[in-house]
Amino acid sequence: MSTTTTDLYDVIGRRRDVRAEFTGAPVPDDVLHRVLDAAHRAPSVGMTQPWDFVLVRDPALRRTFRDHVATERDTFAASLPPERRTTFDRIKVEGICESSLGVVVTHSQARGGTHVLGRHAIADAGLYSTVLAIQNLWLAATAEGLGLGWVSFYRESFLQELLGIPADVRPVAWLCLGTVSHLETVPDLERHGWRSRRPLADAIHEDTWQAREDDHA
Numbered sequence: 001m002s003t004t005t006t007d008l009y010d011v012i013g014r015r016r017d018v019r020a021e022f023t024g025a026p027v028p029d030d031v032l033h034r035v036l037d038a039a040h041r042a043p044s045v046g047m048t049q050p051w052d053f054v055l056v057r058d059p060a061l062r063r064t065f066r067d068h069v070a071t072e073r074d075t076f077a078a079s080l081p082p083e084r085r086t087t088f089d090r091i092k093v094e095g096i097c098e099s100s101l102g103v104v105v106t107h108s109q110a111r112g113g114t115h116v117l118g119r120h121a122i123a124d125a126g127l128y129s130t131v132l133a134i135q136n137l138w139l140a141a142t143a144e145g146l147g148l149g150w151v152s153f154y155r156e157s158f159l160q161e162l163l164g165i166p167a168d169v170r171p172v173a174w175l176c177l178g179t180v181s182h183l184e185t186v187p188d189l190e191r192h193g194w195r196s197r198r199p200l201a202d203a204i205h206e207d208t209w210q211a212r213e214d215d216h217a
């Protein structure tokens with residue numbers, strides 16, 4: 001494998017969802033620009049480029065969002081059976097105020113007009129495109145030595161109102177982005193005994209779908 005190839009696999013292998021390792025030091029503007037540019041180069045259905053990036057640095061906005069996320073965390077915790085709840089209680093689910101900044105990635109299904117090439121049968125293809133931008137951003141951040149944590153413990157309407165996002169634009173993710181002390185080698189959920197990685201062999205099907213024991217687990 002060429003150096004470039006091994007570098008890419010190395011970044012994919014090192015990428016982690018970060019919650020506790022942020023240092024809070026600022027991300028240099030040129031680095032942030034490269035990471036956002038990588039996101040902006042993602043493939044998109046009909047070349048719609050349906051994403052936007054709201055950079056949230058204001059501490060008051062971040063505190064307000066963090067408090068909302070804490071409420072949603074409680075809502076989820078209350079839905080758990082006691083044993084799962086004990087495990088969940090140990091897991092940190094966000095680093096909103098500790099990260100260097102928040103990047104809210106939005107999705108506009110209206111971008112591209114009414115005749116989007118490739119989306120007539122699968123409306124979600126629009127959303128898939130925005131998610132690919134997020135993955136590019138995540139890998140680029142890792143390559144730059146930064147950490148990123150995806151937060152989804154929120155109500156979309158709350159975040160729309162907080163940041164003045166129009167009603168037809170969906171906030172798909174709040175990404176905590178920033179400098180880190182280190183990246184863990186094992187995912188947090190695995191380290192805390194919540195859930196482990198599935199073997200690749202279980203995810204591969206030859207020609208037709210093969211039912212697996214964990215299909216509903």
Ligand SMILES: Cc1cc2nc3c(=O)[nH]c(=O)nc-3n(C[C@H](O)[C@H](O)[C@H](O)COP(=O)(O)O)c2cc1C
Nearest residue numbers: 015016017019092093094150151152153187188189
């Ligand atoms: C769509 C999506 C939403 C996620 N939401 C959260 C979240 O709200 N809080 C959190 O701590 N991690 C969140 N994660 C991170 C996952 O828990 C994490 O990716 C998974 O446990 C595997 O760990 P790794 O990313 O470090 O490999 C989210 C990931 C994805 C892809």
